[in-house]
Amino acid sequence: MQGMTEEEHVAIAGVMKRLGAAMDEIGWDKRLCDLDANEVTFLIGEVLEGYGAEMSRIAKSAEVPF
Template sequence: MSTSNPIPAEDRRRLWHPCGTLCAVCRQPTHGFGWFDPHRSKRRRPSVWFCSMPCQSFWTRLARERFAMVDLTEEERAAITATLKRMALLMDEIGWATPLADLTEAQVRALIEEAVEGFREAMSDIAQGQTPEVPF
């Protein structure tokens, strides 16, 4: 009988825990909610991680509806529209007549951050609104 050293629980947890990954829906840090492809395959099974159960439920529903589709969903289009409103406020501060080539590095960063944060927040809000409350 061989006595191999078992892997400690903390090391086993590190093998699957999504430390440092971002939510597949809203891009916030994940908190252990995940999904992996249940179909047996010799290839590595894809997995995604989420920050909350609403984001996980939202992603699962979308995955069922649009398996292997590339087009934007209605929810993504709504999130882009919400983001445009936030970006318009920032462009009011910068000036609409300013050519993109004349923007400073700080202004470009502010535009990118506003776009990413606005989209993330809108997707999170949409996911929260479409998930029924947990009954407990």
């Protein structure tokens, strides 16, 4: 992603922890091309849900600029 905000960088860092936990469940020994459709869907869901949750958390903690 080009031109990411600091908040987006922080959210992505938070998602990495969630993605790591998902990979623990699937197994780190599997290559991406060896994942089945359910596993790929699971990973994508974890990333999307995690990113949304992180961005919401960041927005709630941000100061109102007025």
